[in-house]
Amino acid sequence: MKVSSSSGRVCGGGGGGGVCGNGGEDGNDTGSRGDSGGGGGGAPNNNNSSSSSTSTCTSSPPCSEGCGGGGGGGSGGSGLVAGVLVSDQGEVISDRYVGVARQFASRQASERGSNKADQSDGSDDETTLRQMLVSLQHQVTDMSANLTTRLDELQSRGVSPSPAAYYGTEHRGHMETSVALSEIRTQLHELTRSLESCQSEVTEVKRDMVAIKNELDTVQQVKEEIEELREYVDRLELQSHRRKLRLLEQGLTFFLSYTILASMLGMLQFGYNTGVINAPEGNIEKFIKDVFEDRYKENMDHAQAELLYSFAVSIFAIGGMLGGFSGGIIANRFGRKGGLLLNSFVGIGGACLMGLTKYFNSYEVLFIGRFIIGVNCGLNTSLVPMYISEIAPLNLRGGLGTVNQLAVTTGLLISQILGIEQILGTDEGWPLLLGLAICPAILQLILLPVCPESPRYLLITKQWEEEARKALRRLRATNQIEEDIEEMRAEERAQQSEATISMMELVCSPTLRQPLIISVVMQLSQQLSGINAVFYYSTSLFITAGLAENVAKFVTIGIGVIMVNMTLVTMPLMDKTGRRTLHLYGLGGMFIFSIFITISLLITEFFGFVQEMIDWMSYLAVVSILGFVVFFAVGPGSIPWMITAELFSQGPRPAAMSIAVLINWVANFAVGIGFQPLKTALDNYTFLPFSVLLAIFWIFTYKKVPETKNKTFEEILALFRQNGRGSVLESSRLYGTSTTLSDGPGGVCCMRQHWQFPHDDVSERNSPVESHAQ
Numbered sequence: 001m002k003v004s005s006s007s008g009r010v011c012g013g014g015g016g017g018g019v020c021g022n023g024g025e026d027g028n029d030t031g032s033r034g035d036s037g038g039g040g041g042g043a044p045n046n047n048n049s050s051s052s053s054t055s056t057c058t059s060s061p062p063c064s065e066g067c068g069g070g071g072g073g074g075s076g077g078s079g080l081v082a083g084v085l086v087s088d089q090g091e092v093i094s095d096r097y098v099g100v101a102r103q104f105a106s107r108q109a110s111e112r113g114s115n116k117a118d119q120s121d122g123s124d125d126e127t128t129l130r131q132m133l134v135s136l137q138h139q140v141t142d143m144s145a146n147l148t149t150r151l152d153e154l155q156s157r158g159v160s161p162s163p164a165a166y167y168g169t170e171h172r173g174h175m176e177t178s179v180a181l182s183e184i185r186t187q188l189h190e191l192t193r194s195l196e197s198c199q200s201e202v203t204e205v206k207r208d209m210v211a212i213k214n215e216l217d218t219v220q221q222v223k224e225e226i227e228e229l230r231e232y233v234d235r236l237e238l239q240s241h242r243r244k245l246r247l248l249e250q251g252l253t254f255f256l257s258y259t260i261l262a263s264m265l266g267m268l269q270f271g272y273n274t275g276v277i278n279a280p281e282g283n284i285e286k287f288i289k290d291v292f293e294d295r296y297k298e299n300m301d302h303a304q305a306e307l308l309y310s311f312a313v314s315i316f317a318i319g320g321m322l323g324g325f326s327g328g329i330i331a332n333r334f335g336r337k338g339g340l341l342l343n344s345f346v347g348i349g350g351a352c353l354m355g356l357t358k359y360f361n362s363y364e365v366l367f368i369g370r371f372i373i374g375v376n377c378g379l380n381t382s383l384v385p386m387y388i389s390e391i392a393p394l395n396l397r398g399g400l401g402t403v404n405q406l407a408v409t410t411g412l413l414i415s416q417i418l419g420i421e422q423i424l425g426t427d428e429g430w431p432l433l434l435g436l437a438i439c440p441a442i443l444q445l446i447l448l449p450v451c452p453e454s455p456r457y458l459l460i461t462k463q464w465e466e467e468a469r470k471a472l473r474r475l476r477a478t479n480q481i482e483e484d485i486e487e488m489r490a491e492e493r494a495q496q497s498e499a500t501i502s503m504m505e506l507v508c509s510p511t512l513r514q515p516l517i518i519s520v521v522m523q524l525s526q527q528l529s530g531i532n533a534v535f536y537y538s539t540s541l542f543i544t545a546g547l548a549e550n551v552a553k554f555v556t557i558g559i560g561v562i563m564v565n566m567t568l569v570t571m572p573l574m575d576k577t578g579r580r581t582l583h584l585y586g587l588g589g590m591f592i593f594s595i596f597i598t599i600s601l602l603i604t605e606f607f608g609f610v611q612e613m614i615d616w617m618s619y620l621a622v623v624s625i626l627g628f629v630v631f632f633a634v635g636p637g638s639i640p641w642m643i644t645a646e647l648f649s650q651g652p653r654p655a656a657m658s659i660a661v662l663i664n665w666v667a668n669f670a671v672g673i674g675f676q677p678l679k680t681a682l683d684n685y686t687f688l689p690f691s692v693l694l695a696i697f698w699i700f701t702y703k704k705v706p707e708t709k710n711k712t713f714e715e716i717l718a719l720f721r722q723n724g725r726g727s728v729l730e731s732s733r734l735y736g737t738s739t740t741l742s743d744g745p746g747g748v749c750c751m752r753q754h755w756q757f758p759h760d761d762v763s764e765r766n767s768p769v770e771s772h773a774q
């Protein structure tokens, strides 16, 4: 763009005499040919002196010698021309015109240079330019007219010269005048050309100005649009803030409680079958031996019977792995509630077989029964946490998620209590003890049909909006379910993928890798914390630490009671303190008490000869194990079950649950079969590997696990999206900030990342902003 602004002017200007007739007082100071210019400035420009802008004329007349500097200033206005007119001296006139023309040429040349140097963005005043041009034109016209008149005069004078004059001074003067005049004509011609060039410059500048104006208009328009967009986003943020506040105000309804109760029976089943086999170990081994001897008419040694018993214990975990792994597929195909209903039949089948073991007089039936109930429990551990987290209101999701572990510990406790010799831990009682697993399954089969299917499954996976609404209305006991529907839609939008994701896709997805790793490590932190080592072997640990066998058994039950109560205590904390914080407390506490367990074992070993020491150490052992279990209940017991369901949106959730639950079962199995050899190998240092693992899990949780408390699934998803770009996960990890509500990097930018905003009414749907965004 050639628009330039400079302090120079074509017309006038300090120090510049001028073509434009910068009327200097010194009208006579015209300079002479060849050295015109120089001299006084400061002549007022009668025409355009106020303008400070100009354009650079590109084709000015060539500058002859002496062009430069400001001319001596002429008379004001057309004073220059007037100056010519008032003079009778041809020479003076011609000199003046030549000088003026040269001055102009020189000014143009110098201004061209200075303009180039002074170029800056245009605040050029178009009007001023136009005025300058008009003024120039007038002056040139005037000059031309005057010159023509003057020429005519001169010529008419020279047409009939007297002979004497012809050969005399007059003839010489006449000649000089003619030369001067023709020179003036040439200069005038050049002046005209320069004017034309200026004119074309002005036209160009005008064009540029129009272009600039257009651009400015566009910029203004974009600015307005951005402003609108910002207002729109602010409005949406406010809306979503309000919506979230409403979501956070939801309470526990009767139907929600009922559904939670019906589904938690699945986790109770898991806990019950985990613990039920421990107490009647001796009775079951005796049965195996008897059957063997009955069948093969030969003795079975104790080691063999022990091996078959261990098989009955561990085949449960193998069934669990299978069930847990297939949970995702079942959840997608039959729904959460549908899957649980079908699973009830599996549970009934497994429980029947276990209960009828003695009737069939076959330990194989026990193995099959244990395997089938294992599959049932595996499916439960996948389906129940998923179902609960999907139906729970946002503000209760943590507390209700804790119900999973509450049910597990309750099931464990029931099995421990029923397993004592005084109740069912006998040769006759044990098949009933195992067969009682039918109760949760039947109860579930009765209670579940009335429960609604997960609205998320109906809306996002199945796209059955009406059914989803119906389910939500029942769960929330209100018709005001738009917030929930909108929140689910947001989850669906944020997930931006197929409704369902296969396990392979999940493992290969870079975005989902991080939540998957977190889920898996969280599950490992639950099982490799050593909780089952304590559970399975607490009685023998207490005996080793010096407690009497009878006391040891009851202390073990006491631990179960404490566990249930502690889990209950942590329920309200989940949505207040947050999952991450509680998990850190839990792991930290377990780490400390695992060290104390080792210390108590070591002291018993080395100072066992001092009775007082033994008393103290048994006390320390009980307290340490108690502390260990209490801290397990604070976090690692319940959080891994809920966090996997929280870290994933609807599409990948089932596949993620499958993988995480499989890992949980594998680790559970590994500790179950590995603890005894570990005990043999490490003796008093058996808990040391768990201490090391607990420290590693603590560091991992501190560094990698985000806070999910009070976050919608969409917000949690956004944490992992943003993670590559900044510190959103960091801030969420540390402070549990909510991305949508915060003004921080996560909040606004995640919201703005997806332009497909939820709409509350039609007017917003038709918002210009949206059409712009699209």
Ligand SMILES: OC[C@H]1O[C@](O)(CO)[C@@H](O)[C@@H]1O
Pocket (backbone or CB within 6 Å): 274, 405, 408, 409, 412, 526, 527, 531, 532, 535, 563, 637, 668
């Ligand atoms: O309460 C302890 C029990 O909890 C679980 O970790 C499941 O959450 C079981 O593996 C364990 O036996």
